[in-house]
Amino acid sequence: MSTTTGLGQTPYSVQVGIPAATLKAKRVRRRLDLTLWERLYVAEIVRGLVVTSKHFFINMIGFIFPPAGKKRKVFTVYYPEEKLELPPAYRGRPVLVADADGTEKCVACGLCEKMCPAHAISIVAAEKAPGERYPARYTLDLGRCVYCGYCEEVCPTEAIVMSDEYQGLAQRDRNRLRFEKEQLLRPEAKVKTRLYYVRRIYSKWNY
């Protein structure tokens, strides 16, 4: 058996946040009977001040002399200018995958329409040639979509996947959240990592 796409098994690696290996578990002291020294409170305040000012000075140094290879020490992302590299498990707006010739892979079987718990998908099927179906209209109402990913799980031809797109999902008019087939089509290269990930988690290798 061969895979339906010619992607090969290129491994991917995307990292977000602090790697788990570098996080150290800290011991929490849960003794509630305080000693006299602690009940005097002043020393404990000084201890707290030391902790916060340590953060203050380390971050100040980090702002003035950023660590090598980074712009600053603080993790915060300046959102519109900088964007997080999202992991392949992220479920953004569902999109239709286009073939090499620009037409959709979808065969209008209607499984996603049937599966969708929020009734967000509606398909009008038609035939290109006798026995070869395609969606004449494929409407996705993102006002209804709950981003569960069932459509992607159930799709037999890998025609619909959850992309990493999260912008433009807030509109002043509900009608503008209704996306047609032409707006949803994406070239296969754009959703490659997600396709690979979907095959792995849903065991779609043998399709």
Added chain:
Amino acid sequence: MLADLIESLAKIVFIFTVNVGVFAPILGWVERKQSAVMQDRIGANRADILGFTAIGLFHSLADALKLLTKEDFVPANANKFFHTLAPFIALVPAIAAFAIIPFGGRYELFGHEINLVIADLDVGILYVFALAGLATYGTVLAGWSSRSNWSLLGGLRASAQMLSYEVAMGFSIIGIIIVYGSLRLTDIGAMQEDFFRWGIFLQPVGFIIYMTCAIAENKRIPFDIPEAESELVAGYFTEYSGMKFVMFWMAEFLEMVTISAIVTTLFFGAWHIPFVTDAMLLSWFQFAGPNGAAALAMLVNIVVFFTKVSFFIWLQMTIRWTLPRFRYDQVMRMCWKMLLPLSLINLSITGLVVLLL
């Protein structure tokens, strides 16, 4: 006579500019930015003029513009006269308290003796306490005249808290007055020329008590029970908007500056650099002629004084962003059962030591 007038006016303009023009707007920015840096965040940085953000400094400007153009709202049934009067009573003591704080020594400039303090009062520190007592009225009036439950509760809490902490604050300062034998702040400042006679070495307990009480007087976290956001919306200034709101906000920041200035003057050597006397400064700057030397020494005094003040503002900000808020009964217990007895013990030990030596 004319020279005296010009000198006084120059000092008033200087202090007013430093306080209202520099410290009040900058502290709003410092509060935002310092809390951000302490909590591993970035902080306000979006307001810009032609793409130039100046690390968030323009947010103060944007705030000022916004609040100036806001509606000046007085709630229905509120006592309009007192509602308008309260922010003034809150703000004026905060500015006026700076009049007696010396920010430099006594120098001879063009044959005219210049004393770097606006009003060299004999009663000195008592004047500050009088004004602190007056500031209570601003808070209580604001809470009472707003005709709002939250404001009234905030005002009640503020009155009880501020009156209680004034007692402990007064006793904590008497130790310093006994040690230096003067109420005049310029005398106290001049006596701290010797590094080992700084107030912090002679009265360490007094410093801790004064700092605690001063933060409580200023109603900042951990003693911000009169304006507790999670309980009373904004406490006594819930019903204020626009410029009147800014006045409360500025009063808080200016009081912070005043507290830092008093702590610097009483406990941390006023305008002196450790191990450097004013005479030494004058001899170092001899190359600029007698008048130039005096002017340079004055400049050094002022810079040193405001550097120390900035450090204590930083300390107060750090305390504010480190500690959680006390419960109301804890605030009261801390004052009457811990700080007041402690300050009395400190006072009697100081008196005994001064008597025996």
